Amino acid sequence: xxxxxxxxxxxxxxxxxxxxxxxxxxxxxxxxxxxxxxxxxxxxxxxxxxxxxxxxxxxxxxxxxxxxxxxxxxxxxxxxxxxxxxxxxxxxxxxxxxxxxxxxxxxxxxxxxxxxxxxxxxxxxxxxxxxxxxxxxxxxxxxxxxxxxxxxxxxxxxxxxxxxxxxxxxxxxxxxxxxxxxxxxxxxxxxxxxxxxxxxxxxxxxxxxxxxxxxxxxxxxxxxxxxxxxxxxxxxxxxxxxxxxxxxxxxxxxxxxxxxxxxxxxxxxxxxxxxxxxxxxxxxxxxxxxxxxxxxxxxxxxxxxxxxxxxxxxxxxxxxxxxxxxxxxxxxxxxxxxxxxxxxxxxxxxxxxxxxxxxxxxxxxxxxxxxxxxxxxxxxxxxxxxxxxxxxxxxxxxxxxxxxxxxxxxxxxxxxxxxxxxxxxxxxxxxxxxxxxxxxxxxxxxxxxxxxxxxxxxxxxxxxxxxxxxxxxxxxxxxxxxxxxxxxxxxxxxxxxxxxxxxxxxxxxxxxxxxx
Numbered sequence: 001x002x003x004x005x006x007x008x009x010x011x012x013x014x015x016x017x018x019x020x021x022x023x024x025x026x027x028x029x030x031x032x033x034x035x036x037x038x039x040x041x042x043x044x045x046x047x048x049x050x051x052x053x054x055x056x057x058x059x060x061x062x063x064x065x066x067x068x069x070x071x072x073x074x075x076x077x078x079x080x081x082x083x084x085x086x087x088x089x090x091x092x093x094x095x096x097x098x099x100x101x102x103x104x105x106x107x108x109x110x111x112x113x114x115x116x117x118x119x120x121x122x123x124x125x126x127x128x129x130x131x132x133x134x135x136x137x138x139x140x141x142x143x144x145x146x147x148x149x150x151x152x153x154x155x156x157x158x159x160x161x162x163x164x165x166x167x168x169x170x171x172x173x174x175x176x177x178x179x180x181x182x183x184x185x186x187x188x189x190x191x192x193x194x195x196x197x198x199x200x201x202x203x204x205x206x207x208x209x210x211x212x213x214x215x216x217x218x219x220x221x222x223x224x225x226x227x228x229x230x231x232x233x234x235x236x237x238x239x240x241x242x243x244x245x246x247x248x249x250x251x252x253x254x255x256x257x258x259x260x261x262x263x264x265x266x267x268x269x270x271x272x273x274x275x276x277x278x279x280x281x282x283x284x285x286x287x288x289x290x291x292x293x294x295x296x297x298x299x300x301x302x303x304x305x306x307x308x309x310x311x312x313x314x315x316x317x318x319x320x321x322x323x324x325x326x327x328x329x330x331x332x333x334x335x336x337x338x339x340x341x342x343x344x345x346x347x348x349x350x351x352x353x354x355x356x357x358x359x360x361x362x363x364x365x366x367x368x369x370x371x372x373x374x375x376x377x378x379x380x381x382x383x384x385x386x387x388x389x390x391x392x393x394x395x396x397x398x399x400x401x402x403x404x405x406x407x408x409x410x411x412x413x414x415x416x417x418x419x420x421x422x423x424x425x426x427x428x429x430x431x432x433x434x435x436x437x438x439x440x441x442x443x444x445x446x447x448x449x450x451x452x453x454x455x456x457x458x459x460x461x462x463x464x465x466x467x468x469x470x471x472x473x474x475x476x477x478x479x480x481x482x483x484x485x486x487x488x489x490x491x492x493x494x495x496x497x498x499x500x501x502x503x504x505x506x507x508x509x510x511x512x513x514x515x516x
Contacts, residue, residue, distance in 0.1 A: 411479015
């Protein structure tokens with residue numbers, strides 16, 4: 001068992017909390033207007049934007065949920081998820097999306113993804129549709145982050161699970177309410193540095209344990225069949241249940257899904273200029289490779305400590321592994337702060353994105369169209385706190401496994417938006433019919449497949465709640481299918497309806513500006 005938290009671990013936590021409070025105070029005057037609060041006046045540097053993107057990408061869900069559960073199931077092969085996240089989810093995402101997103105969002109004067117859809121596709125109700133999807137499905141994502149982090153804080157400090165969530169929610173609410181996006185970006189930069197130092201310390205310690213002993217443990221994992229090449233065989237005889245198939249699905253979901261998540265794309269709206277984009281591309285890729293690779297390597301090592309007969313529940317694999325290796329309490333305290341850093345940046349980004357859909361897109365878009373920036377900013381601040389509160393309460397209830405929660409929300413939002421967003425940037429003939437069709441089809445496909453998998457994989461007479469849970473367990477696969485369908489439905493429907501919704505002069509001018 002882990003020793004009681006040391007004075008050193010409490011000092012580390014106290015310094016981190018004071019740092020966040022200091023950021024809130026420092027950034028207060030830099031969030032006076034709505035644009036400065038939400039977009040930081042579109043003046044973020046490459047370093048700040050890259051760290052904001054990376055720390056939003058990786059949270060405690062990665063370290064605890066994905067790395068623990070998937071690392072135990074796949075061994076070292078799980079590292080491929082971190083590698084593809086760096087190449088596809090960071091490098092390619094920045095190369096393909098950053099410059100065009102910045103240019104088009106400025107040309108259209110769009111501040112949120114739903115507002116981008118409204119102005120790019122010239123449909124005010126598309127903004128409402130997108131806002132509802134974001135608000136509903138970002139809540140389970142945020143809930144999963146709270147749960148993942150609470151597990152490790154509980155292990156490190158012996159604090160009750162509920163108090164871990166309360167403390168985390170309070171800190172996130174404080175600096176986000178006071179400082180807005182600049183506070184989020186500045187904290188993300190500092191949190192990113194903490195994460196890099198922390199993962200190096202974590203990997204070094206784990207590779208030095210007696211069970212791993214550097215190369216010996218890695219060789220043992222390969223001999224056990226848990227090396228870098230996963231098996232495509234499963235106990236059920238179905239390829240869909242095999243580690244290899246699931247690895248491909250998870251690499252696709254986590255690497256391409258980030259391309260259309262509003263909390264990540266928001267970073268491209270705020271970046272200063274093209275030179276900052278070049279820097280951000282390199283930095284975010286290296287950051288993802290270090291953090292993602294280290295997290296999944298650590299998760300893969302769990303196979304040296306457990307087998308199928310004594311493994312804890314997936315979300316508890318990593319915390320229990322830390323107990324087994326007798327990790328020093330001070331180091332565990334630092335690792336806990338590492339994961340706190342990863343999660344709080346994600347939480348603040350999720351809260352800001354979700355609150356903006358209600359305040360900017362819904363309130364100003366439909367309820368009070370003449371609302372002043374000052375009123376909208378107040379509402380945005382309050383809604384950030386409301387979103388944090390709802391997510392925290394659901395996390396306290398432990399409504400479901402954190403990997404499932406993240407996969408469901410990630411896959412559903414990405415499935416709805418990836419087609420309209422990417423084609424909106426690159427395909428002039430993409431129109432509102434294609435965008436509506438993508439969102440609607442993805443939602444219906446997700447619901448249908450959850451029920452189909454639930455009923456076909458559950459014994460006859462199973463309660464509906466259990467059937468639903470069984471179907472949601474296939475969320476990663478469903479999410480990938482939804483994304484693929486969005487990339488097909490959006491252009492096909494747009495072309496079929498082109499004569500009813502031809503490309504407007506505004507959009508023609510917007511695209512022509514890219515050539516200048």
